[in-house]
Amino acid sequence: xxxxxxxxxxxxxxxxxxxxxxxxxxxxxxxxxxxxxxxxxxxxxxxxxxxxxxxxxxxxxxxxxxxxxxxxxxxxxxxxxxxxxxxxxxxxxxxxxxxxxxxxxxxxxxxxxxxxxxxxxxxxxxxxxxxxxxxxxxxxxxxxxxxxxxxxxxxxxxxxxxxxxxxxxxxxxxxxxxxxxxxxxxxxxxxxxxxxxxxxxxxxxxxxxxxxxxxxxxxxxxxxxxxxxxxxxxxxxxxxxxxxxxxxxxxxxxxxxxxxxxxxxxxxxxxxxxxxxxxxxxxxxxxxxxxxxxxxxxxxxxxxxxxxxxxxxxxxxxxxxxxxxxxxxxxxxxxxxxxxxxxxxxxxxxxxxxxxxxxxxxxxxxxxxxxxxxxxxxxxxxxxx
Amino acid sequence: xxxxxxxxxxxxxxxxxxxxxxxxxxxxxxxxxxxxxxxxxxxxxxxxxxxxxxxxxxxxxxxxxxxxxxxxxxxxxxxxxxxxxxxxxxxxxxxxxxxxxxxxxxxxxxxxxxxxxxxxxxxxxxxxxxxxxxxxxxxxxxxxxxxxxxxxxxxxxxxxxxxxxxxxxxxxxxxxxxxxxxxxxxxxxxxxxxxxxxxxxxxxxxxxxxxxxxxxxxxxxxxxxxxxxxxxxxxxxx
Numbered sequence: 001x002x003x004x005x006x007x008x009x010x011x012x013x014x015x016x017x018x019x020x021x022x023x024x025x026x027x028x029x030x031x032x033x034x035x036x037x038x039x040x041x042x043x044x045x046x047x048x049x050x051x052x053x054x055x056x057x058x059x060x061x062x063x064x065x066x067x068x069x070x071x072x073x074x075x076x077x078x079x080x081x082x083x084x085x086x087x088x089x090x091x092x093x094x095x096x097x098x099x100x101x102x103x104x105x106x107x108x109x110x111x112x113x114x115x116x117x118x119x120x121x122x123x124x125x126x127x128x129x130x131x132x133x134x135x136x137x138x139x140x141x142x143x144x145x146x147x148x149x150x151x152x153x154x155x156x157x158x159x160x161x162x163x164x165x166x167x168x169x170x171x172x173x174x175x176x177x178x179x180x181x182x183x184x185x186x187x188x189x190x191x192x193x194x195x196x197x198x199x200x201x202x203x204x205x206x207x208x209x210x211x212x213x214x215x216x217x218x219x220x221x222x223x224x225x226x227x228x229x230x231x232x233x234x235x236x237x238x239x240x241x242x243x244x245x246x247x248x249x250x251x252x253x254x255x256x257x258x259x260x261x262x263x264x265x266x267x268x269x270x271x272x273x274x275x276x277x278x279x280x281x282x283x284x285x286x287x288x289x290x291x292x293x294x295x296x297x298x299x300x301x302x303x304x305x306x307x308x309x310x311x312x313x314x315x316x317x318x319x320x321x322x323x324x325x326x327x328x329x330x331x332x333x334x335x336x337x338x339x340x341x342x343x344x345x346x347x348x349x350x351x352x353x354x355x356x357x358x359x360x361x362x363x364x365x366x367x368x369x370x371x372x373x374x375x376x377x378x379x380x381x382x383x384x385x
Numbered sequence: 386x387x388x389x390x391x392x393x394x395x396x397x398x399x400x401x402x403x404x405x406x407x408x409x410x411x412x413x414x415x416x417x418x419x420x421x422x423x424x425x426x427x428x429x430x431x432x433x434x435x436x437x438x439x440x441x442x443x444x445x446x447x448x449x450x451x452x453x454x455x456x457x458x459x460x461x462x463x464x465x466x467x468x469x470x471x472x473x474x475x476x477x478x479x480x481x482x483x484x485x486x487x488x489x490x491x492x493x494x495x496x497x498x499x500x501x502x503x504x505x506x507x508x509x510x511x512x513x514x515x516x517x518x519x520x521x522x523x524x525x526x527x528x529x530x531x532x533x534x535x536x537x538x539x540x541x542x543x544x545x546x547x548x549x550x551x552x553x554x555x556x557x558x559x560x561x562x563x564x565x566x567x568x569x570x571x572x573x574x575x576x577x578x579x580x581x582x583x584x585x586x587x588x589x590x591x592x593x594x595x596x597x598x599x600x601x602x603x604x605x606x607x608x609x610x611x612x613x614x615x616x617x618x619x620x621x622x623x
Contacts, residue, residue, distance in 0.1 A: 110504075189466050191420070191470060239464050239466055240466075243464075324588075328556075
């Protein structure tokens with residue numbers, strides 16, 4: 001009997017396992033929001049237990065072990081200890097708090113679903129402003145205490161695949177948006193290249209340092225290491241491929257190389273959107289896994305992606321379109337969608353099932369169940385002739 | 386199209402028989418394309434000082450440049466950074482030119498009120514649309530983010546726009562668009578405006594389903610859409 005860990009490892013090695021592995025909650029980009037989790041628990045007949053907020057910004061709960069067992073989820077997350085978040089204050093129509101980067105986030109008190117960036121800490125594109133900025137401290141021992149024991153518990157006493165996430169903040173491009181504001185950071189790329197180089201250097205070194213703490217402790221236990229850097233919109237890359245290759249690609253390559261010297265885990269790169277023009281670059285710098293495979297974005301048809309990149313990449317996601325089908329279609333249409341996506345992505349391995357990104361609060365529980373049932377039915381590997 | 390515009394601007398300038406004016410228009414055009422704020426401010430002032438007609442500066446220098454920006458984006462030569470810096474340079478130039486446009490009674494192409502819907506704080510797409518529309522000669526009132534149906538209605542009542550433009554990034558906030566259209570109808574304003582929608586999860590089908598007048602997938606095509614919506618207006622409103 002194939003264990004969860006074997007199943008995930010096989011597919012990551014591009015061998016088709018007994019069935020398509022299922023991730024839910026392995027990372028904060030492959031999970032389910034509180035608004036969808038609670039009705040689903042109820043629908044599954046699971047007890048109504050208090051829900052712990054795992055990620056305030058994304059509205060994610062800690063998923064109960066009963067829930068994960070019930071849905072036969074093959075993965076479990078392994079992360080540093082979260083440090084306490086700042087208190088939320090009310091300012092007019094908004095809930096507001098400041099994160100450990102000094103960024104202010106807010107959520108509408110009425111009708112809000114997430115916290116979003118409203119003020120960034122680095123107000124000018126200058127080295128002085130960069131030097132004044134206070135960075136979180138990767139060395140803070142509270143992040144790492146007990147991590148090794150938790151990893152060994154997962155590794156030695158369960159058969160789940162272990163998905164590690166350690167990076168604080170976002171990837172090399174996205175974190176510039178966090179620190180400077182989205183519009184400002186995008187303009188900086190063209191207008192203040194020296195500043196951007198300095199900022200991206202600091203972000204890269206910061207991530208390398210964080211990775212050192214995490215991988216020194218648990219690198220030998222991981223199957224996957226998650227890295228998130230959004231590079232694309234619904235229509236195409238956010239920045240020109242030329243700019244990506246000059247500014248981000250070499251730094252990301254350095255970070256991935258550092259990681260791979262310290263763990264044999266596969267490198268999972270999360271980027272929303274129509275990222276296809278940059279996929280060959282990602283493969284070149286050592287990305288093993290692409291997530292979330294936003295099937296409704298331009299150029300992201302799984303059939304084409306599998307044909308073109310299937311031998312080099314594992315597709316982690318892409319199991320069901322989440323902009324239209326999962327929230328709005330009938331359960332029957334959800335099943336058809338899932339069948340199509342599995343048919344496209346499963347053959348030959350290199351596929352872990354997850355819908356496209358976190359399941360949102362507007363997804364009815366019957367659609368999530370239809371998705372899961374379709375995975376059970378169509379995710380079983382067909383016998384070879 | 387851009388070559389025609391450039392040669393049109395060349396013809397317009399040479400009809401005045403003035404190389405300096407021609408040169409200044411070119412510098413405004415290129416300055417916007419390259420996002421050079423300082424150059425734009427300088428050259429727009431220069432053009433005004435040369436006594437150039439404000440509508441010529443606007444149409445042949447600035448709108449022509451922004452049209453080129455949109456085309457380059459659609460062709461995949463410009464990405465978001467290039468659009469942003471061009472649009473911001475255009476805005477700087479427009480700030481300097483606005484008093485002259487007012488004095489010369491230059492008409493806007495149309496008036497648009499824009500906002501991201503209730504519960505949604507995402508605005509870079511909406512901001513780009515506003516900048517591109519401004520660069521096409523529209524008058525823009527940007528309401529910001531988290532705009533309830535009531536706020537859209539109040540703004541429409543107060544400023545009588547031609548177009549109400551709504552943006553949403555999230556499937557969870559998209560329903561605010563239909564709610565706004567319903568609110569406009571209940572307020573007796575729906576027939577007085579055109580409604581256009583956009584945002585990552587939006588589609589043409591959804592726009593039709595909720596009773597919007599149009600959908601555009603990006604800021605550049607939003608300009609073409611807005612122009613076509615204006616053209617369908619009764620002629621006495623133009």
